[in-house]
Amino acid sequence: MKPTTEHLASLTQKVVHHLESIYASAPRQPDSAALADTLLRIMRLDEHCEQLQPSNSAWSERDIAVITYGDTLLADSEAPLSTLHRFLNAYLHDTINTVHILPFFPFCSDDGFAVIDYYQVNPKLGDWPHIQALAADYRLMADLVINHCSTSSTWFQNFINGRGYGHDYFYTASPNTNLSDVVRPRTSPLLRETETANGTQYVWCTFSHEQADLDFGNTAVLQEFVKIIRHYLDNGVRIFRLDAVAFLWKKLGTNCLNLPETHEVVRLIRTLIEHSCADAVIITETNLPNRENLSYFGNGNEAHSIYNFSLPPLLLNTLVTGNCRYLKQWLMSMPPAQNGTFYFNFIASHDGIGLRPAEGLLSEAEIASLISTMQQFGGQVSWRSGDNGTKRPYEINIALFDALQGTTKGKDAFGIERFVCAHAIMLALEGIPAFYMHSLLATGNDYPRFESTGQNRAINRHQWDYPSLTAALNDAQNHHHQVFERLKALVRIRQQQPAFHPNATQFTLHISDQLFGFWRQSMDRRQSIFCIYNVSDEPHSLLLSNLNLIVTDDWRDLISGQRYDDPMMDRIDIAPYQTLWITNRHVTEQAV
Template identity: 60%
Template sequence: MSDFKRKAKSLKNCQKKLNQQLESIYQDIDLDVTFEELSEKLIFLMRLDKTCHAPVAAQNKWSEQDVILITYADSLLEADKKPLVTLHHFIDKYLGKSINSVHILPFFPYSSDDGFSVIDYSSVNESFGDWKDIQAIAKDRRLMSDLVINHCSSRSAWFQNFIKGEGVGHDFFYTASPDDDLSKVVRPRTSALLNEIQTGKGLQHVWCTFSHDQVDFDFRNPVVLENFVTIIRQYLDMGVRIFRLDAVAFLWKKAASECINLPETHTIIRLLRTLIEHAQPDAIIITETNIPNVQNLTYFGNANEAHAIYNFALPPLLVHTLVSGDCKHLKRWLMSMPPAQNGTCYFNFIASHDGIGLRPVEGLLSDQELNRLAVTLEGFGGKTSWRTTDQGQQKPYEINIALYDALQGTTEGEDKLGFYRFICAHSIMLGLEGIPGIYIHSLLGTRNDYEKLENTQHNRAINRHRWDYNTLKEKLSGHPDHHKNVLSELKHLINIRIKQKAFHPNATQFTLHLREQLFGFWRQSQDRAQSIFCISNVSKNTLDLSLSELNLIITESWYELITGAKIAPGQETVSLLPYQTLWISNLDMDI
């Protein structure tokens, strides 16, 4: 088949799929255009009429070599340097080939929420740098960017036109009446849902899921969708290859419903995937849906929605495991997680710019266990943020704390094993099925930023420190302190991980049944050539492990990858120090 015919066939299939998706989304809405006309417009905006690729089903667009750094554009500050330039320098100098991808949190002009209240989607915040700086990073690393798709800033030109009642954006925002039945609406905030605004068209009550500075879009208007397709096309042109759909679960609203996880939201994700896959074969979508675990899993769809989903239950379960010394909940959860189909994967993380979310473990941890976890972490300087349930109750939504501080002790109080507990958390995460993401402040062992918390009065600021780059360089090059030690140890683990085929995000995984103080799972490469037993001591006591518990073939040689030790044929036991992890492989790391 000629390239022309192949492109024509791909374009025809794409439009057919778009027509079906658009009909599903807008079937109950009177539109001024037909579905065919709208799909043609989307194809034009994505430039698929010029280049249209045929997606390959069930294709894994990742490997064991993929590790993502999560960072703000201005996490590192240097006099007379643009933060994006400084960030690029840090990545090249200190991370090298260890980390091949970077998620730069919203780098656009914004008015609040450290970037998640976007004023202008089409430009880079001048205080960070410009598109050339973004492209320079994208040239060296796989670039992940947020698509803040649920809401934008009340200071945006679009919303100002809404207030005026004319111009682009005047009909982009969701409004409701205070008389509507909003009793079932699920939200992560305690502020009023509707914000009363006087506009050129009269008094309007604007829907604000998160804050009154973050006004929700109305995707019932297909022009909103068209504008976001234009934004996606621009980001692809600038080098973005991973799209993080921020707060996407709240996208579609209906009166008298929970206004979360609605069918139209899922279909819009499928539509965006259709467009992105036909435009850029190596680009992927990750959905950010901080919701209970069972609901979160639905964003895989039938391997036709998100390529990857955030494993939101992992951070609270892993922290709970390490501060309680009991892995039964973590083990039970891992056993219940379905293997990701080829073409999909989990995105694993244990710290981020937000706090440790608690909603994903509702039903996994009891209220008593959640409260004890919150009290324990508050003892290490953490803050608890709250949400309002549909019954009007106040429940803890997330715990805001730097991960290094969160693991400085147990339910019995602070101790001297925090460093080892912290490294143990990452060694578990790095071994699990999925792509790992590591927050820059975890990579650096950054502590709670109480000054920023006091200045902003926002709980999440406690884990959003901005480093003076020269100060950081001194800490990383001088006498060893915990910042230098953390970076060195995490790079050591990462450099081992990226050489192991058994750590491919879709490699086989089975949970091991060991003692409650020993958390273990087994990974096997897709070609079955390599097996790795990942065993972690989650207690503060030294524990012996009988190798017969792992069913190792004791007549063969095995290798402990982290220490480089060889397990000799016939060896019966190994000892694990407090919070030590073993990666026991039938192949050594250089094979």
């Protein structure tokens, strides 16, 4: 609707406040009122402004996401985005409603995260009509690669030439500056020496020398990204993943990580996006220690959602050691998501299994043991620069299916059961679950791709020949088919349970180190689900009396259909890696 004069004035003042906070100590002080008017015009908020929805009304237990590259599935004579769309409609239309297509723009490196042109679709994938078609059938999530862009971009070439559009978009520093406190996710030199029309410049490169960091101290950069946001909204994007946003603001003499200005930029982006489209969501991608990651919720006024980065390494450690102690300790410490926010749960992604989010949660000895186990299963290790130039492990690069083929004792016969158990945990936790496409498909390590590219992350970025994939998924004897169908069956059960709403109550259970459990309760308190998982390779038993089930309710397992007639006396034998979802409200029952 068209905003009233009073509403527009209130929104303008809110944006002015954001801008004054962001640029309070910037060397170039903008006219905040004029800049606010410009941003509102770019977003067309002076013409149309939506009413914000009540908290938690924009998501439910039915929300399931899949994460994929645009060219994960390839078919002859077809744009990869069309192939992806065809696969989603044929195999996942009743399973997922959200698709995160990893950067689908022209790029020079890092599999899309060194963006050359934010306004174009990579022609090797398709074009904007393909994106719009996907957005018409699924809630579309896209990356806002906001910290850096490609050194092959027109902006950077204009920087070298010293003139033209975008020539002043990049952050530079003197090589004589003490930058030892700057936190890095890589081991390459921070500054890239670049010859320009204005002499030798040293460009800040948090990630690689093909990814030049942008200078948000220049308000023209902020305006550019607001234009990009508007462009994405116009093409159907409804979920914005703020890539590497923790590194956004630079201030010499600090670690340049999670600075107050960065948090205020996130708050500004949220204000602009949610008033432009009430059901739009921003998710921060901050691969950091747990407490730092949680800070991006702000006071319920920053990200609508954060990636639950500590879950993958802790869950992996749990399942390869057969001990849930550290996972349980972490879960007990996690605050419920505030009103209007939710956790984005994932256990595998296009990147590796991050180890920074395990800092303070696992000891260095435990991390070293986890790394050693993953290396036995074909995994690689990527490194970052630590304090005083030391090299520290940053992530483990491995396909999750191969990561869970055994334990610290070695490979065993429980790989599929362990893999399904991991996803059953993710599906039941507070938040919205997201499957990496290769986890849904039970894809293993791609050694040829890793060797041909020389990139550790390529091991988990396989490209499927579409006919080969469909043949595998239609073969009941194939492990790809077996895993795919079992995961889909779990999703169908989850989607019917009010107690699995992303914001439904959750409490951690204290059973044993081998039996991991938590309790979920629907927001109307009518349904309870006790989620119990044997995370070990040995059978264990559980007395139902330990769960304090209400004896007058009719309890049964949603997965197996098993009924428990005497919850005070029944003892359950739980097989290795078996999952139980014991409920008093039987919305659906389907064996997996």
